[in-house]
Amino acid sequence: MSAHFDLVVVGAGPAGIAAAIAAARAGRSVALVDDNPAPGGQIWRHGAHLPAAARKWLVELQASSVVPFYGWRVIDHPAARLIRAESGADCTDLQYDRLILATGARERFLPFPGWTLPNVLGAGGLDAMVRGGLPIAGKRVVVAGTGPLLFAVAGHLAARGAKILAICEQAQLGHLASFARCLLSDPAKLFQGAGYMLAARGARLHTGCWPVAAAGTTQLESVTLCQGSRKWTVACDYLACGFHLAPNTELAQLLGCRTAYGFVVTDDLQRTSVTDVFCAGEPTGIGGVELALIEGQIAGLAAAGKLRDAQSLVPRRQRKLGFVAALRESCTLNPSLRNLADEDTIVCRCEDVRHAALRGRASWRDAKLHTRCGMGPCQGRICGVATEFLFAWHADSVRPPVLPAMVSSLASPGPTRNQPASLSAETAISAHSKETP
Amino acid sequence: MSEVWDVVVAGAGIVGAACAAECAGLGLRTAVVEAAEIGGGATAAGMGHIVVMDDSPAQMALTHYSQTLWHALSPHLGPAVEYESCGTLWVAVDDQEMDEVRRKHRVYASAGITTEILDSHSLAEAEPHLRQPLAGALLVPSDGVLYPPCAAACLMEQAQHNGARLYAPRRVVFARAGTARLDDGTELHAAHIVLAGGADTVQLLPELPIRGRKGHLVITDRYPGMVRHQLVELGYLKSAHSVTTDSVAFNVQPRRTGQILIGSSRQYGAEDSAVDHEILAAMIDRTRWYLPDAGSLSAIRVWTGFRAATPDKLPLIGPWPGDETLILATGHEGLGITTSLATARLVADHLLGRKPKISIEPYLPERFSRSLAHA
Ligand SMILES: Cc1cc2nc3c(=O)[nH]c(=O)nc-3n(C[C@H](O)[C@H](O)[C@H](O)COP(=O)(O)OP(=O)(O)OC[C@H]3O[C@@H](n4cnc5c(N)ncnc54)[C@H](O)[C@@H]3O)c2cc1C
Ligand SMILES: Cc1cc2nc3c(=O)[nH]c(=O)nc-3n(C[C@H](O)[C@H](O)[C@H](O)COP(=O)(O)OP(=O)(O)OC[C@H]3O[C@@H](n4cnc5c(N)ncnc54)[C@H](O)[C@@H]3O)c2cc1C
Numbered sequence: 001m002s003a004h005f006d007l008v009v010v011g012a013g014p015a016g017i018a019a020a021i022a023a024a025r026a027g028r029s030v031a032l033v034d035d036n037p038a039p040g041g042q043i044w045r046h047g048a049h050l051p052a053a054a055r056k057w058l059v060e061l062q063a064s065s066v067v068p069f070y071g072w073r074v075i076d077h078p079a080a081r082l083i084r085a086e087s088g089a090d091c092t093d094l095q096y097d098r099l100i101l102a103t104g105a106r107e108r109f110l111p112f113p114g115w116t117l118p119n120v121l122g123a124g125g126l127d128a129m130v131r132g133g134l135p136i137a138g139k140r141v142v143v144a145g146t147g148p149l150l151f152a153v154a155g156h157l158a159a160r161g162a163k164i165l166a167i168c169e170q171a172q173l174g175h176l177a178s179f180a181r182c183l184l185s186d187p188a189k190l191f192q193g194a195g196y197m198l199a200a201r202g203a204r205l206h207t208g209c210w211p212v213a214a215a216g217t218t219q220l221e222s223v224t225l226c227q228g229s230r231k232w233t234v235a236c237d238y239l240a241c242g243f244h245l246a247p248n249t250e251l252a253q254l255l256g257c258r259t260a261y262g263f264v265v266t267d268d269l270q271r272t273s274v275t276d277v278f279c280a281g282e283p284t285g286i287g288g289v290e291l292a293l294i295e296g297q298i299a300g301l302a303a304a305g306k307l308r309d310a311q312s313l314v315p316r317r318q319r320k321l322g323f324v325a326a327l328r329e330s331c332t333l334n335p336s337l338r339n340l341a342d343e344d345t346i347v348c349r350c351e352d353v354r355h356a357a358l359r360g361r362a363s364w365r366d367a368k369l370h371t372r373c374g375m376g377p378c379q380g381r382i383c384g385v386a387t388e389f390l391f392a393w394h395a396d397s398v399r400p401p402v403l404p405a406m407v408s409s410l411a412s413p414g415p416t417r418n419q420p421a422s423l424s425a426e427t428a429i430s431a432h433s434k435e436t437p
Numbered sequence: 438m439s440e441v442w443d444v445v446v447a448g449a450g451i452v453g454a455a456c457a458a459e460c461a462g463l464g465l466r467t468a469v470v471e472a473a474e475i476g477g478g479a480t481a482a483g484m485g486h487i488v489v490m491d492d493s494p495a496q497m498a499l500t501h502y503s504q505t506l507w508h509a510l511s512p513h514l515g516p517a518v519e520y521e522s523c524g525t526l527w528v529a530v531d532d533q534e535m536d537e538v539r540r541k542h543r544v545y546a547s548a549g550i551t552t553e554i555l556d557s558h559s560l561a562e563a564e565p566h567l568r569q570p571l572a573g574a575l576l577v578p579s580d581g582v583l584y585p586p587c588a589a590a591c592l593m594e595q596a597q598h599n600g601a602r603l604y605a606p607r608r609v610v611f612a613r614a615g616t617a618r619l620d621d622g623t624e625l626h627a628a629h630i631v632l633a634g635g636a637d638t639v640q641l642l643p644e645l646p647i648r649g650r651k652g653h654l655v656i657t658d659r660y661p662g663m664v665r666h667q668l669v670e671l672g673y674l675k676s677a678h679s680v681t682t683d684s685v686a687f688n689v690q691p692r693r694t695g696q697i698l699i700g701s702s703r704q705y706g707a708e709d710s711a712v713d714h715e716i717l718a719a720m721i722d723r724t725r726w727y728l729p730d731a732g733s734l735s736a737i738r739v740w741t742g743f744r745a746a747t748p749d750k751l752p753l754i755g756p757w758p759g760d761e762t763l764i765l766a767t768g769h770e771g772l773g774i775t776t777s778l779a780t781a782r783l784v785a786d787h788l789l790g791r792k793p794k795i796s797i798e799p800y801l802p803e804r805f806s807r808s809l810a811h812a
Binding site: 076078079089362363365366369370375376377379399400401404405406407408409410411412 | 724734738
């Protein structure tokens with residue numbers, strides 16, 4: 001199975017939605033692909049209780065000519081102007097003239113003793129589970145890590161009846177203050193931030209504070225926190241812990257897009273280094289929803305050939321870049337966090353690789369080859385982000401599939417070709433069995 | 438800076454690491470120079486099938502000898518090397534291939550290797566996920582698998598334990614007349630320099646008859662017990678008239694982790710390491726013909742690697758005729774994991790003037806300088 005579109009957009013978060021709508025309005029045929037069953041990305045996908053602005057975008061998307069591929073994960077780029085997507089046991093190829101990557105970001109986790117216990121979750125992860133129906137009323141929750149996501153999550157969980165025992169932000173108060181000043185210059189952000197603070201009322205905010213251990217027999221029972229030389233233990237049901245976000249750049253890298261400092265490089269019109277491939281939203285720099293929406297619109301318009309309209313939005317984008325820088329600065333990790341893990345702390349969860357096995361390794365590749373770190377199903381998506389901070393390693397090349405995929409999907413889309421390609425001597429690719437392996 | 442050694446080994450892939458372990462173990466003052474990670478070249482890309490092959494008597498002699506060395510070493514390898522004696526099943530699809538099974542059985546028997554002929558029914562019992570019916574198979578129980586990068590690291594540790602010194606990351610940029618110059622200007626002097634740089638050895642000796650032969654592999658998530666032996670097809674007879682050099686074969690390996698490693702492809706003239714989707718698709722289609730359930734397994738990564746191929750499919754082991762201080766240990770194509778230990782033993786025998794257990798003659802590099810001179 002294969003279909004052609006003027007434009008294929010990967011990722012139906014705010015950036016991808018804005019891009020798809022802008023291009024569809026300009027008369028292009030557009031496919032919007034996302035691995036979740038509904039559009040919205042990390043922040044809007046859970047439907048209920050959405051702000052009016054978000055609902056407006058989703059309604060407009062619904063009314064547009066954009067062809068949805070929800071529940072489809074993009075796994076490969078098998079040929080020029082082609083991406084391959086998988087959904088359950090189905091596989092399809094999408095041909096494009098232009099491609100927009102709006103693949104968003106994921107949470108960054110840092111290993112500390114006990115972080116792999118049940119009920120120690122990512123901040124966004126716990127939030128998503130609660131939106132998905134996990135009962136949280138009356139539960140005792142510690143929220144820890146860094147970044148504005150902590151406040152958003154604490155506010156939301158509090159609104160659902162959780163007892164937020166503490167919000168622990170690793171950054172020092174000074175860092176947060178400069179971030180707050182930046183928020184003041186951005187009324188929309190301020191409103192959002194203040195709302196969360198109100199909702200999280202009653203929770204203690206600790207700055208320069210982080211978890212040093214989580215404990216429990218079969219699941220989490222308590223968290224030990226530290227702030228300077230002070231250490232104390234809090235009994236709790238959940239620890240929601242995330243250290244800001246890491247961009248999803250794997251697909252961009254597979255396509256050959258240039259990256260710098262871990263982010264996809266684009267010009268003013270969101271064009272990457274690869275012809276006809278655009279990128280918008282978090283992969284170009286962690287900047288939040290509003291920036292994602294602007295970048296998405298620029299990318300959608302530019303990809304649809306509406307260069308002047310796209311250009312007219314560039315100043316709006318420019319104004320938001322201060323926020324990106326302030327965010328980056330306020331979320332800079334305290335070097336002491338490198339010492340959280342002890343010898344036995346698991347760093348790579350897929351392959352059970354402990355911190356002691358990684359110490360003294362020369363590089364990510366060295367660690368990978370000799371300890372299996374990053375070799376499991378997540379291919380270093382989680383531990384690679386952690387070891388970049390812990391050891392200053394940089395992950396190696398991205399190989400297909402971008403996300404785990406069926407073996408058959410790597411060969412061909414659509415119905416199975418269940419015959420040997422080469423049991424006949426006519427085929428171009430012959431068998432060589434005797435020269436194993 | 439300048440230092441004097443008995444042997445300098447250029448390259449710490451599995452072949453260089455084995456040579457270093459052998460030399461250091463014999464008390465030779467040994468230095469090893471590795472440009473990148475230990476076992477990070479073809480060694481990191483290979484399947485790690487320790488297999489006896491009978492393409493030619495010389496290939497049989499080397500693989501068989503080396504396998505006995507692996508058997509002797511296996512108790513000392515440590516868990517990270519993931520050594521498993523799972524055996525190989527050479528799978529036959531029809532009567533013609535069953536004739537080949539019987540021929541192979543006789544050849545292996547004459548070399549003292551016990552094998553077992555499985556009929557259609559016992560093959561299905563041994564590997565229930567294989568396509569049914571197939572004609573049968575040859576079981577070679579003495580074959581095994583291991584995890585090559587850790588095997589190389591283990592050999593390198595053994596070498597260092599016996600006094601070998603590792604220069605890494607350092608590249609040999611020049612090697613002649615008992616001197617190896619490194620990229621930081623260091624000069625290492627030695628009676629012999631073992632060139633074990635895999636396919637990259639041509640950078641030091643451009644006249645070497647070695648070409649890179651690209652291969653693809655796919656690794657899956659964990660499916661313990663689904664495949665029990667290394668499974669390899671015998672179907673080469675039918676494609677003997679192939680018109681191109683690109684080829685694929687059904688070649689599937691169970692890992693100790695429960696993962697399944699799917700191979701393999703061979704391409705000449707492919708320079709870049711990117712995944713070639715056409716050959717990958719052919720390889721997977723072929724795998725699914727033999728192992729229909731393979732299609733629905735979850736694949737987590739595809740990668741490629743380059744085998745150092747010589748024109749006669751035999752490695753280059755021994756002195757380089759142009760400069761006898763240079764000892765070659767390269768050109769192992771798709772069998773370097775298997776034959777690394779025997780290569781190291783032959784190199785050490787040569788250095789010490791000992792009589793080798795098998796003749797080194799078929800692998801001597803001079804076979805090519807002769808043919809070049811006559812051309
Ligand atoms: C876990 C988490 C929770 C967050 N919660 C909040 C919050 O409560 N409040 C707040 O203000 N901000 C929150 N953020 C930040 C917010 O999500 C971003 O600022 C904003 O959503 C950025 O939009 P985007 O379009 O760039 O990316 P995203 O919203 O991340 O959208 C990217 C989409 O692309 C999809 N995708 C990625 N790769 C593929 C692929 N290969 N195939 C198919 N689909 C793919 C993803 O699944 C995702 O749906 C959260 C971020 C994360 C990671
Ligand atoms: C897809 C595939 C599957 C395979 N499957 C099997 C199998 O199942 N069984 C089997 O037996 N074999 C198999 N092989 C073959 C096997 O992997 C190789 O034959 C073997 O790894 C070669 O080892 P090597 O040490 O010679 O080379 P390499 O592993 O390439 O090592 C060479 C080392 O030398 C270093 N180097 C190079 N030049 C210099 C220099 N100038 N200075 C310093 N260092 C240098 C490199 O950095 C590298 O680390 C397979 C190969 C491939 C590609």
